[in-house]
Amino acid sequence: MQGGAAPAFCRDCLAPAAEGARRCAACGSPRLARHAELHDLHIAHVDCDAFYASVEKRDDPGLADKPLIVGGGKRGVVSTCCYIARTFGVRSAMPMFKALALCPNAVVMKPDMAKYVAVARRIRAAMERLTPLVEPLSIDEAFLDLAGTERLHHASPAVSLARFAGEIEREIGVTVSVGLSYCKFLAKMASDLDKPRGFAVIGRAEAREALAPLSIGRIWGVGAVARERYEADGLRTIGDVQRRGEIDMMRRWGEEGRRLWRLANGIDTRAVDPERDAKSVSSETTYDVDVADLGSLERTLYELADKVSLRLKRGDLAGRSVTLKLKTAAFQTRTRTRSGLPATQLAGRIFAVARDLLRHEATGPKFRLIGVGVADLCPASEADRGDLVDSGVAREKATERAIDALREKFGKGVIQKGLTFPPRR
Amino acid sequence: MKVTLERAALLKALGHVHRVVERRNTIPILSNVLLQAKGQSLTLKATDLDIEITETLAADIGQAGGTTLPAHTLYDIVRKIPDGAQVFQLQALPEADFPDLSAAELTHKFALAATDLKRLIDKTQFAISTEETRYYLNGIFMHTVEVEGRTLLRAVATDGHRLARVEIPAPQGAAGMPGVIIPRKAVAEIQKLVEDAGEEVSIELSTTKARFQFGAVVMTTKLIDGTFPDYQRVIPTGNDKRLVLDKAPFAAAVDRVSTISSERGRAVKLSIAEGRLTLTVNNPDSGSATEEVEVDYDAAPIDIGFNARYLLDITQQLDSDTALIRLADPGSPTLLQDRDGAAALYVLMPMRV
Numbered sequence: 011m012q013g014g015a016a017p018a019f020c021r022d023c024l025a026p027a028a029e030g031a032r033r034c035a036a037c038g039s040p041r042l043a044r045h046a047e048l049h050d051l052h053i054a055h056v057d058c059d060a061f062y063a064s065v066e067k068r069d070d071p072g073l074a075d076k077p078l079i080v081g082g083g084k085r086g087v088v089s090t091c092c093y094i095a096r097t098f099g100v101r102s103a104m105p106m107f108k109a110l111a112l113c114p115n116a117v118v119m120k121p122d123m124a125k126y127v128a129v130a131r132r133i134r135a136a137m138e139r140l141t142p143l144v145e146p147l148s149i150d151e152a153f154l155d156l157a158g159t160e161r162l163h164h165a166s167p168a169v170s171l172a173r174f175a176g177e178i179e180r181e182i183g184v185t186v187s188v189g190l191s192y193c194k195f196l197a198k199m200a201s202d203l204d205k206p207r208g209f210a211v212i213g214r215a216e217a218r219e220a221l222a223p224l225s226i227g228r229i230w231g232v233g234a235v236a237r238e239r240y241e242a243d244g245l246r247t248i249g250d251v252q253r254r255g256e257i258d259m260m261r262r263w264g265e266e267g268r269r270l271w272r273l274a275n276g277i278d279t280r281a282v283d284p285e286r287d288a289k290s291v292s293s294e295t296t297y298d299v300d301v302a303d304l305g306s307l308e309r310t311l312y313e314l315a316d317k318v319s320l321r322l323k324r325g326d327l328a329g330r331s332v333t334l335k336l337k338t339a340a341f342q343t344r345t346r347t348r349s350g351l352p353a354t355q356l357a358g359r360i361f362a363v364a365r366d367l368l369r370h371e372a373t374g375p376k377f378r379l380i381g382v383g384v385a386d387l388c389p390a391s392e393a394d395r396g397d398l399v400d401s402g403v404a405r406e407k408a409t410e411r412a413i414d415a416l417r418e419k420f421g422k423g424v425i426q427k428g429l430t431f432p433p434r435r
Numbered sequence: 436m437k438v439t440l441e442r443a444a445l446l447k448a449l450g451h452v453h454r455v456v457e458r459r460n461t462i463p464i465l466s467n468v469l470l471q472a473k474g475q476s477l478t479l480k481a482t483d484l485d486i487e488i489t490e491t492l493a494a495d496i497g498q499a500g501g502t503t504l505p506a507h508t509l510y511d512i513v514r515k516i517p518d519g520a521q522v523f524q525l526q527a528l529p530e531a532d533f534p535d536l537s538a539a540e541l542t543h544k545f546a547l548a549a550t551d552l553k554r555l556i557d558k559t560q561f562a563i564s565t566e567e568t569r570y571y572l573n574g575i576f577m578h579t580v581e582v583e584g585r586t587l588l589r590a591v592a593t594d595g596h597r598l599a600r601v602e603i604p605a606p607q608g609a610a611g612m613p614g615v616i617i618p619r620k621a622v623a624e625i626q627k628l629v630e631d632a633g634e635e636v637s638i639e640l641s642t643t644k645a646r647f648q649f650g651a652v653v654m655t656t657k658l659i660d661g662t663f664p665d666y667q668r669v670i671p672t673g674n675d676k677r678l679v680l681d682k683a684p685f686a687a688a689v690d691r692v693s694t695i696s697s698e699r700g701r702a703v704k705l706s707i708a709e710g711r712l713t714l715t716v717n718n719p720d721s722g723s724a725t726e727e728v729e730v731d732y733d734a735a736p737i738d739i740g741f742n743a744r745y746l747l748d749i750t751q752q753l754d755s756d757t758a759l760i761r762l763a764d765p766g767s768p769t770l771l772q773d774r775d776g777a778a779a780l781y782v783l784m785p786m787r788v
Contacts, residue, residue: 350565398597
């Protein structure tokens with residue numbers, strides 16, 4: 011073999027492929043993975059393709075050739091849309107009315123979270139058979155570090171990942187895209203390059219070059235507002251950042267500038283951390299009809315606080331700050347946070363703070379969305395211990411425990427707070 | 436309106452009133468200070484709608500009248516001008532727009548020595564809560580109580596973790612006053628104004644407002660509309676383990692060992708056995724520290740943890756060199772006070788260590 015030859019293998023039958031071959035000699039498949047560093051890279055980002063939509067299509071073959079949108083109600087937003095819907099310009103997080111204007115023939119389904127969670131669990135289990143170093147980012151994507159798994163799987167990380175992608179497709183019936191690189195940042199970039207059913211590799215050699223043309227907004231943590239700020243400074247693409255010096259970026263943007271510069275140059279030393287803790291727990295809902303009435307908002311708020319509380323209790327977590335999120339009928343988002351609270355995981359306490367915040371906001375405008383979140387998380391053992399003037403907490407805790415136990419046994423509807431019932435007309 | 440006054444006097448008066456003006460205001464008039472010239476004096480008034488401070492100072496009135504001017508700008512100008520001729524023109528707002536916080540009926544009136552007021556506030560202020568959800572803890576609770584035939588004026592503050600209770604014999608006229616919660620911002624103003632006050636401060640109050648008169652300066656404040664919790668209930672009475680120690684070396688030791696603790700938590704463990712107190716801080720990230728101090732103790736040995744910052748806050752407030760700490764068990768509130776005299780009393784919740 012010559013010095014510059016790039017190793018390759020078939021993504022379908024996993025047989026090694028000859029240099030320059032365009033199809034697999036063993037099975038004839040054209041899906042060959044070829045890269046100079048193919049067998050040296052071990053950090054991967056695995057992302058399910060149009061996850062919710064794929065699950066629905068798997069379960070109802072009649073939907074296979076129809077544009078499918080999964081999302082909440084008439085007023086909600088698109089959670090996921092299939093690739094057919096995407097050809098019409100539909101994107102996730104797009105308001106439903108806009109999506110339907112673009113693609114009036116789309117089939118719209120309400121998300122069935124229980125089903126997706128069950129599927130995601132099976133995928134997660136398959137990932138964990140590959141390596142213990144799985145860092146979930148959301149229900150349908152995760153980072154994996156396959157360093158040192160060669161002897162276990164008798165294959166390089168790249169081959170193991172291709173085998174894994176094939177298994178998921180055959181056994182679970184949804185497709186995934188794999189990005190393989192030497193660090194998390196580039197692995198995530200890579201998984202996006204070849205979607206759906208993709209397998210993309212970014213090696214050390216071409217990292218800077220691959221990043222250069224991308225918008226600065228593609229860097230993790232750079233949102234719309236930050237992007238505008240950077241663009242005002244002449245930083246439109248990642249390449250623009252590369253052309254600045256590290257010191258220069260630090261002078262202008264501080265610690266964040268340094269982070270950007272390092273990522274732009276393909277330097278990312280974050281390890282794949284399977285125990286990366288959640289930073290906050292939140293829940294929100296969009297109304298079918300805009301709501302201004304405080305009573306109705308409060309009822310929704312209680313249900314959301316209840317959901318957040320349940321998730322905290324399941325994770326053995328509690329939080330010291332509560333955030334209320336509202337979106338007005340004019341799509342203006344308002345968030346109000348109260349922090350430095352005694353740590354809590356109780357629905358009643360989370361609700362009390364959120365309601366207090368809500369009362370300052372619900373003074374007339376109509377809202378289309380309301381949400382509540384708990385952050386500044388800590389172990390539940392540090393929470394709800396009461397203090398000198400708070401003697402009621404033990405009772406509240408016992409009450410919520412009892413309610414939770416009843417719900418666990420008989421279902422959520424078995425017992426409810428009076429305030430969640432709408433007033434009688 | 437035309438007024439001539441001495442710069443130093445105006446600066447001092449503005450210094451008293453301008454602090455209450457918020458730096459950022461949605462209502463423009465609230466950024467201004469009201470000036471009213473009448474007879475032989477100029478009256479300044481500033482407010483944030485919760486607190487109002489007025490001061491009257493002697494002035495040479497060329498032409499009586501009133502106006503309002505940007506408070507912080509005016510203060511900065513008066514602060515910077517040397518003697519000599521300068522001309523500043525400021526945008527004024529009409530006097531009539533200025534809000535009036537004047538109280539309806541103030542039902543109780545009494546006078547307090549400035550040193551007493553200062554003591555009541557200085558020794559409790561640190562325990563005021565900043566937690567908005569329990570807004571009724573965001574101030575000092577002032578009220579009178581009957582104890583063994585004597586009427587006492589008490590100041591109490593708590594944030595749930597520590598509680599401070601200071602009392603003095605109630606002055607004439609205070610008996611029967613409603614219990615009031617003075618908000619923390621007003622407390623901070625009182626702390627500053629009392630420094631320049633004369634011997635006596637006159638206090639008038641009702642259930643909704645209180646007025647403090649420090650010589651020429653008058654501060655009126657709204658009170659927190661809430662019920663202060665029944666604090667007596669949490670002051671332990673059965674703590675039988677008595678620990679007596681020298682305050683200064685103890686505080687220094689707490690300060691030293693807590694150097695090693697992490698920002699959050701700051702727990703210091705007190706292991707108390709006969710005649711000896713061992714302070715320990717364990718921080719898994721940085722290491723540990725231990726120090727021993729001699730104490731007067733002969734009850735059963737006990738290990739108990741406290742927030743180091745809170746321990747220091749309280750020891751700082753104690754007057755005498757010797758502190759008395761009364762403990763029950765590692766999970767129950769602990770009582771701290773001067774060895775002799777229970778005029779100031781502190782309760783501290785332990786932490787798990």
